Amino acid sequence: MKENKLILMARNVQRLEETVDQLIRELMRTQNMTIGTLEVIKRMDGYEKAVETLKKENKEQSTKDS
Numbered sequence: 001m002k003e004n005k006l007i008l009m010a011r012n013v014q015r016l017e018e019t020v021d022q023l024i025r026e027l028m029r030t031q032n033m034t035i036g037t038l039e040v041i042k043r044m045d046g047y048e049k050a051v052e053t054l055k056k057e058n059k060e061q062s063t064k065d066s
Contacts, residue, residue, distance in 0.1 A: 041047060
């Protein structure tokens, strides 16, 4: 292979590494925001009742689908 082609390939690999690193950071930020949002929702009034309603609806839906 020519040296030029190897240099281009190395640059492309470097760009891919940077892109993957950025995606990982964004995924971690999204995960942290999701966890934080869930914790806030858990502290809201009516959370337990809403969860029980969703469980009941889910159970009814699963029996309909069977």
